[in-house]
Amino acid sequence: MSNSVCDSRRGIGSGLAFVVTGPSGAGKNSVIDRVIAMLPGLVYSVSYTSRPRRPTEVAGADYVFVSQQEFVQRIEAGDFLEHVTYLDDHYGTSRSQIEGYVDEGLDVILNIEVKGAKSLQKTDMGFIRVLYIFLTPSSTEELESRLRKRNTEDDSRIERRLEVAKLEMLELPCFDYLIINDDLDTAVQELASIIIAERIRVIR
Numbered sequence: 001m002s003n004s005v006c007d008s009r010r011g012i013g014s015g016l017a018f019v020v021t022g023p024s025g026a027g028k029n030s031v032i033d034r035v036i037a038m039l040p041g042l043v044y045s046v047s048y049t050s051r052p053r054r055p056t057e058v059a060g061a062d063y064v065f066v067s068q069q070e071f072v073q074r075i076e077a078g079d080f081l082e083h084v085t086y087l088d089d090h091y092g093t094s095r096s097q098i099e100g101y102v103d104e105g106l107d108v109i110l111n112i113e114v115k116g117a118k119s120l121q122k123t124d125m126g127f128i129r130v131l132y133i134f135l136t137p138s139s140t141e142e143l144e145s146r147l148r149k150r151n152t153e154d155d156s157r158i159e160r161r162l163e164v165a166k167l168e169m170l171e172l173p174c175f176d177y178l179i180i181n182d183d184l185d186t187a188v189q190e191l192a193s194i195i196i197a198e199r200i201r202v203i204r
Helices: 028-038 068-076 095-103 114-121 140-150 155-169 184-200
Strands: 016-021 042-045 080-086 089-094 107-111 129-136 177-180
Touching: 016 028, 016 114, 016 184, 028 042, 028 107, 028 184, 042 095, 068 080, 068 089, 080 095, 080 114, 089 095, 089 114, 095 107, 107 184, 114 129, 129 184, 140 155, 177 184
Parallel strands: 016 107, 016 129, 042 107, 129 177
Antiparallel strands: 080 089
């Protein structure tokens, strides 16, 4: 029996990032908000977007809302770890924000589009270990019902979101975990369990 010591374990102080993705309307924000309230040492990465703010959204908490011009300027300056265009609007993850949190010894949770999550998988994140979680309701019908209940978009835009969602579901095998969000309490417990388990897991 070998007595060698593994040298590939997670080092003390190394950061964790949890990417939660899935179709628009899946309930990602609701699940993430409750998990952050439950678990100490976990912070939310606020994405940048060029889309208009919805009436229920808080600038700086839900998104950092910027003009399309400013968004493009940030791309050119290399400010984003990843950025995507979704339904004509831009979304991006701030490199400096993530690195700042991890330097403070915090774990970070990100809510980004599926296309953005796939892009992030190809990005060198340095010493940050990244876990990818796909969250979705169990049916397209439930997803459509949630989108319509928002009452923030017309029928044509909702149909576009549903078409995109069908394509996004095909990417499911690319992710580490799947959470079916048909019951909010269950989805919250599942996401919290994933984070707790990953925090104490020994990587070989």
